[in-house]
Amino acid sequence: MTDFVAITPELFLLTMACVVLIVDAFLPEAYRAVTYQLALMTLVITGGLTVALYPAEPQVVFHGAAVVDGMGSVLKAFIAGIAFFAFTYSKDYLRERNVFKGEYYVLGLFAVLGMMIMVSAHSLLTIYLGLELLSLCLYAMVAMHRDSADASEAAMKYFVLGALASGMLLYGISMIYGGTGTVDLGEIAAVVASGDIVDDTVLVFGLVFLVVGLAFKLGAVPFHMWLPDVYHGAPTAVTLFIGSAPKMAAFAMVMRVLVDGLEGLQADWQAMLVILSILSMAVGNVIAIAQTNLKRMFAYSTIAHVGFLILGVLSGTEAGYAASMFYAIVYAIMSLGGFGMIVLLSRGGFEADRLEDFKGLNERSPWFAFIMMVFLFSMAGVPPFVGFWAKWSVLREVVAADMVWLAVVAVVFSIIGAFYYLRVVKLMYFDKPEDASPITAGGDLQAAVSINGLAVLGLGLFPGALLTLCVAALAAS
Amino acid sequence: MTLPLTTIVLLPLLGFLVNGLLGPRLGTRLVTVVGCGLPVLAFLVAVGAVMQLEAGDGAALVETLFTWAPFGERSLDVALYLDRLSAVMVLVVTGVGSLIHIYSVGYMKGDEGYARYFAYLNLFLFFMLLLVLGRSLLVLFVGWEGVGLASYLLIGFWFDDPAKAAAGKKAFITNRVGDAGFLLGMFVLYAALGTLEMDAVNAAAADGLLPAATATLVGVLLFVGATGKSAQIPLHVWLPDAMAGPTPVSALIHAATMVTAGVYLVARLAGVYQLSPEASLVLAVVGVATAFFAATVALVQTDIKKVLAYSTVSQLGFMVLALGVGAHGVAVFHLVTHAFFKACLFLGAGSVIHALGGEQDLRRMGGLARRIPITFVTFAVATAAIAGLPPLAGFFSKDEILWFALAGEQGGLLLFLVGAVTAFLTSLYMFRLLWLAFLTPSRMAPEVAAHVHESPRSMTGVLVVLALLSALGGFIAVPHYLEGLLPLPAVAPGRAAWHLPLALFAVALALGGLAAARHLFGGEARPAAALAARLATLHRVLTNKYYVDELYEGFIHRPLVWVADRVLLRVVDRLLMDGLLHGVASLARGSARALVRVQNGQLQRYGWLVLVGLGAGLLWTWPHV
Numbered sequence A: 001m002t003d004f005v006a007i008t009p010e011l012f013l014l015t016m017a018c019v020v021l022i023v024d025a026f027l028p029e030a031y032r033a034v035t036y037q038l039a040l041m042t043l044v045i046t047g048g049l050t051v052a053l054y055p056a057e058p059q060v061v062f063h064g065a066a067v068v069d070g071m072g073s074v075l076k077a078f079i080a081g082i083a084f085f086a087f088t089y090s091k092d093y094l095r096e097r098n099v100f101k102g103e104y105y106v107l108g109l110f111a112v113l114g115m116m117i118m119v120s121a122h123s124l125l126t127i128y129l130g131l132e133l134l135s136l137c138l139y140a141m142v143a144m145h146r147d148s149a150d151a152s153e154a155a156m157k158y159f160v161l162g163a164l165a166s167g168m169l170l171y172g173i174s175m176i177y178g179g180t181g182t183v184d185l186g187e188i189a190a191v192v193a194s195g196d197i198v199d200d201t202v203l204v205f206g207l208v209f210l211v212v213g214l215a216f217k218l219g220a221v222p223f224h225m226w227l228p229d230v231y232h233g234a235p236t237a238v239t240l241f242i243g244s245a246p247k248m249a250a251f252a253m254v255m256r257v258l259v260d261g262l263e264g265l266q267a268d269w270q271a272m273l274v275i276l277s278i279l280s281m282a283v284g285n286v287i288a289i290a291q292t293n294l295k296r297m298f299a300y301s302t303i304a305h306v307g308f309l310i311l312g313v314l315s316g317t318e319a320g321y322a323a324s325m326f327y328a329i330v331y332a333i334m335s336l337g338g339f340g341m342i343v344l345l346s347r348g349g350f351e352a353d354r355l356e357d358f359k360g361l362n363e364r365s366p367w368f369a370f371i372m373m374v375f376l377f378s379m380a381g382v383p384p385f386v387g388f389w390a391k392w393s394v395l396r397e398v399v400a401a402d403m404v405w406l407a408v409v410a411v412v413f414s415i416i417g418a419f420y421y422l423r424v425v426k427l428m429y430f431d432k433p434e435d436a437s438p439i440t441a442g443g444d445l446q447a448a449v450s451i452n453g454l455a456v457l458g459l460g461l462f463p464g465a466l467l468t469l470c471v472a473a474l475a476a477s
Numbered sequence B: 001m002t003l004p005l006t007t008i009v010l011l012p013l014l015g016f017l018v019n020g021l022l023g024p025r026l027g028t029r030l031v032t033v034v035g036c037g038l039p040v041l042a043f044l045v046a047v048g049a050v051m052q053l054e055a056g057d058g059a060a061l062v063e064t065l066f067t068w069a070p071f072g073e074r075s076l077d078v079a080l081y082l083d084r085l086s087a088v089m090v091l092v093v094t095g096v097g098s099l100i101h102i103y104s105v106g107y108m109k110g111d112e113g114y115a116r117y118f119a120y121l122n123l124f125l126f127f128m129l130l131l132v133l134g135r136s137l138l139v140l141f142v143g144w145e146g147v148g149l150a151s152y153l154l155i156g157f158w159f160d161d162p163a164k165a166a167a168g169k170k171a172f173i174t175n176r177v178g179d180a181g182f183l184l185g186m187f188v189l190y191a192a193l194g195t196l197e198m199d200a201v202n203a204a205a206a207d208g209l210l211p212a213a214t215a216t217l218v219g220v221l222l223f224v225g226a227t228g229k230s231a232q233i234p235l236h237v238w239l240p241d242a243m244a245g246p247t248p249v250s251a252l253i254h255a256a257t258m259v260t261a262g263v264y265l266v267a268r269l270a271g272v273y274q275l276s277p278e279a280s281l282v283l284a285v286v287g288v289a290t291a292f293f294a295a296t297v298a299l300v301q302t303d304i305k306k307v308l309a310y311s312t313v314s315q316l317g318f319m320v321l322a323l324g325v326g327a328h329g330v331a332v333f334h335l336v337t338h339a340f341f342k343a344c345l346f347l348g349a350g351s352v353i354h355a356l357g358g359e360q361d362l363r364r365m366g367g368l369a370r371r372i373p374i375t376f377v378t379f380a381v382a383t384a385a386i387a388g389l390p391p392l393a394g395f396f397s398k399d400e401i402l403w404f405a406l407a408g409e410q411g412g413l414l415l416f417l418v419g420a421v422t423a424f425l426t427s428l429y430m431f432r433l434l435w436l437a438f439l440t441p442s443r444m445a446p447e448v449a450a451h452v453h454e455s456p457r458s459m460t461g462v463l464v465v466l467a468l469l470s471a472l473g474g475f476i477a478v479p480h481y482l483e484g485l486l487p488l489p490a491v492a493p494g495r496a497a498w499h500l501p502l503a504l505f506a507v508a509l510a511l512g513g514l515a516a517a518r519h520l521f522g523g524e525a526r527p528a529a530a531l532a533a534r535l536a537t538l539h540r541v542l543t544n545k546y547y548v549d550e551l552y553e554g555f556i557h558r559p560l561v562w563v564a565d566r567v568l569l570r571v572v573d574r575l576l577m578d579g580l581l582h583g584v585a586s587l588a589r590g591s592a593r594a595l596v597r598v599q600n601g602q603l604q605r606y607g608w609l610v611l612v613g614l615g616a617g618l619l620w621t622w623p624h625v
Helices: A002-006 A008-026 A029-052 A070-096 A102-119 A124-142 A149-180 A185-194 A200-218 A226-233 A236-242 A245-261 A263-289 A294-314 A318-345 A366-380 A386-400 A404-430 A443-461 A464-475 B004-026 B028-055 B084-107 B114-133 B137-155 B162-193 B198-206 B212-229 B238-244 B247-256 B258-268 B270-274 B277-298 B304-324 B328-355 B373-387 B393-407 B413-439 B446-451 B457-475 B496-522 B527-534 B536-543 B545-598 B603-624
Strands: A059-061 A066-068 B061-071 B074-082
Touching (some): A002 A008, A008 A102, A029 A070, A029 A102, A070 A102, A070 A318, A102 A124, A102 A245, A124 A245, A149 A185, A149 A200, A149 A226, A200 A245, A226 A236, A245 A318, A263 A294, A263 A404, A386 A404, A386 A443, A464 B061, B004 B074, B028 B074, B028 B114, B074 B114, B074 B137, B084 B114, B084 B258, B114 B258, B137 B238, B198 B270, B212 B270, B247 B328, B258 B304, B258 B328, B277 B304, B277 B413, B277 B545, B304 B393, B304 B413, B328 B393, B393 B413, B393 B457, B393 B496, B413 B496
Antiparallel strands (some): A059 A066, B061 B074
C-alpha cells in the first residue's frame, strides 16, 4: 500500500488525464476553456502532491520498478510547474489558429505523466515506458496543426528518427541485460561494482547504444538533426512545450541510466560525453549565428545548452550532477520564456518568429523588450541573470574535475554564442520597428511571461536557494 | 525587536524608496517627515541594539539574512554583524547622520530637488550602514561601492553645473583605482582563507593560519582601497573637489562618515594588520605624509570649504597614522571625535554660506562674529576642538595618536615629529579660518552684508548639539571601550613616563598655532601678506596644492590618453582586435554557412549521421574492452 502512496502524484495525473479526455469529449465547443482549466488545475495539484510527498530518503517501490527520491521529486515539481506555464502560454495561440482542442491538453498531460515516469524510473524498462509515452504524445502534438505542411513534415521526421533512437535504446537495454542479467538499475550497479559481469563486451557496447539513445533524446550533436526541424516546424505552442520540461526529463534519464545504473563504467561514458559536449557546444553555437528564424536559432541554442548540461554530468561528482540539475531547471525556465515571447508577439495567425519581428521592440513595449533582454542575457550567461550561475556552476565542477581545458573550450564557445543573443538585443533596442503596432496579447499571457522573466532575474540575484535545493535533492537520492 | 540590525539597515532604504519613487507627489512636509524620521528611527533602533549587545555576554549580534551563493562546501552569506567596533560606527553614522538630515531641512529649503536630495541622502545612509554592519567583506564591499554611488549622485546633485558634474566623476573614477586594490585584496584573502567573514578572518589570523607574507599583501592591497575612500596620498585628489555638493553632504559624506570607511576597514581587519609590521609601516608613513601635506595646503586656501576639505584629508591622515602604529582603537576614537567637530565645522560653514547668500571666499568675509553669534560660538568650539585645546574632544584623541606615534612599539621619532608639526599647522590653519571669517573687520560687499542673517533654528540647533559633542566627546573613552577587540600597542620601554610632558607639549603646539594665527591674520598689520610675498614660490606651490592635479594630468592622464588613442585604439583595437574579431566572426559565419548545409532537411542524411555517430562510439570503446 505504501508503494501506491509513494506514486500518488502519478496516479492522480493519470486519473485526471483520463477524466479530462472524457469531459472534453462531451463538452460543446463553446466550453473548451473548461478543459484548459481542468488541465491547469491537474498540474497544480500534481505539483502540490509531489512537494507534499517529498521523501526524506530514497524509496524504491514496486519491486525495483520505480524510485521516489529527492532529485526525482524536485524535477517532477518543476516539470509540473513548467508545463503549467506552457499551457498558459499556448491558450491564445491555439485559439487564434483554430486548434484550441482538448487534444493538446490531454496529450500534454500524458506527456507530463511520461516525463514523471522517466524521472522516477528505477529500471531500464520503466525508463523506456516513460520515454515512449512522452515521445508518442510529442509526435502527435507536433502534427496537431494538420493543415500546416511544415508541421506535418516535422512530425514525420521526428517520428522516424525518434523510432530509430528508441530502437537503439531498446537494443542497448537488451545488451545491458545480456551483460548483467538484470534491468533493475540498482542491481545493475551492484553487478558492475562486483565485477561479476556475464560479458564485458556486450555490456560496454550496450552502453554505447544507450548513450546514443540518450544523446538523441537530449539533442546532442551528432544526434541533433531532428531538433531544428522539429522546433521550427511545430506550432510555437508545441515548441515551447517540447523545448522546456522534456529537457529536465531527459536529464533525469541520463542520471538514472549513467549514474544510478552504470556509474561503474564512468571511465567509458565520460569520454563519450566529452565528445558529445564539445560537438554540441561547437555546432549549436556556430550554426545559430547563421539563423534568421528565432525558433530555429533557439533550437541551435538548445543544442549548445545541452552541451553545457552534459559538462556537469561528465565531471562525475555529486556536485557536478547538482550543477547539471540546476542547469536543466534553469534552462527549462529560460527556454520557456524565450518561446513564450514569440507567442506573445504573434497574433492573428501571424508568427513572430523572424528576427525582424523583434526589431524596435523597445519602442513598442519597453517592458517586454526588457523581459526578452533578461531571457537573452541569461541564456548568454551574463551576470546577474540566472543563466550565468548555471554556466558558472557547471564550469566550476569541470575545473574541479581537473579538466580545465574543457572549461576553456566551453567558455570560448559561449562567447561565440553570446553574439547571436546580443544581436537580438541590438535589434530590439537600436533598430526601428517594421511594424509599430502595440502588443495585443491577453492579460494572463502578459502576466505569465512577466513572471517568467522576473523569475530569471530573481533567481539570478538570489541563486542560493535553488542551488542549495539541487545539492540537497541529489544528496537525498 | 527580533531583527534590530536588519531594521537599522532597511529603514533608510525605505526612506529612499518612498522619497525616490513618490517624492515629488508627497509634498515638502511628508518628504521631510520620511527623510528625517526614518534615520532618527534607525538611530533609536541602533541604540536599542547596542544596549542589547551590552546586556549580552559580550558575544556579537549576528543576523544572517540569506545565502547569496553557495559553492560546494563554501558559501557567501549576506549577514549583519554587530560588535563593539561596529556599534561605535553605527551610532556615529546614524547619530551624526540624523543630525545632518535635520540640518538639511533648513539648508535645502526651496531647492527644486528637495525630495531627490533626501532620497539620495537616505540611500547613502543605507549603504553606509551596510558597510559598517556587513559581516563579510563582500557585504562591506557592496556598501563601499554603494556609498561611492550615493556620493557621486550627491556631489553632482546640482548637475546643471558642468564643473560640479565633473567633480562627481572625478570622485567616482579616483575611487575606482582604489577599488581595484580592494578587490585584489579580497581575492587574495579568499584564496588564502576561504572566507570573507571578517570575524573569521581575524580569528584565522590570530590562530596563525595566515602567513605573514600573505598578510602583508592583503594589508597593502586593502589599504590601496582605503587610500581611495579615505583620501590618502596619492588618491586624495577627489575629496577637495567633492565640495561641489551641497554643504550638508560635505559634512555627512566627506567628513563624518564615508571617508572614514577606509579607517574602519583597517580597524575591522586589525588581526591581519597585527601580523604585518610592514603593511602597518606603509600605513603610518602614508598617513603622516598625508596629514602633513594636506595641512600645509589648508594654510593658504581661500575657499572656506576647501580649507575644511584639506583639513579632513589631514585628519584622516592622523587616523591612518594611528592605524599604522598599531593603535587601532585610538584611530577609531579620533574618527568619532572628528565626526563630531568636523560635522560641526562643515555645518557651521554651511550656515556662513547660507548667511552670505552663497559666498564661500574667505577674502570676502570677516566680522561675522556679531552678526551670526550662534554659528560663531559653535564654530569656535569646534575649531578649538580640532586644534587640540583641552578639554575639548580633539585634544584627547590627537594626544593619544601622538603618544603612540612616539612611544608605541611601532612608533618612531620621525613619525612623531612630523605629526607634531602637523598638529601645530592644524591649529594655525583652523584659527586662521576663524579669524578671517569671523573676527577680522568685514570685507563683505555692502549688498551681501545687508542680508546677513542667522540660520533657522533647525540648523543652529544641530550646530549647538554638535558643538556640545565636540566639547565633551573626548570623555567617551572609545579606546578603552574597544580594548577587548582592538588592544592598544605596548609602549616602548623607558618611554612610559613621557606621557604627561607630551600632553603638555601638545597643548603648547595648539596654543602656539593659535598665537601664530592671531599674529599673522588677526591684526591690522597683515603680516601674513608680507610673509606670503616673501615666500612667494612656496605660497604658489601650496596654493596650487603641490600641483598634484597638474602632475596627474601630465604624467598619468595625458600619457594614458596618448597610449589609449595611438596604441590601444589605433593599433591594438582597430588593427589587431578588430582584425582578429572580424576574422573570427567571418570564420564563425563561414563555418556556420557550411555547417548549415549539412542540415538539408533530408531524413536519409539525418539517419546516416546517427549511424556514423553510433559507429564512432563503438569504435571508440572497442580498445577498452
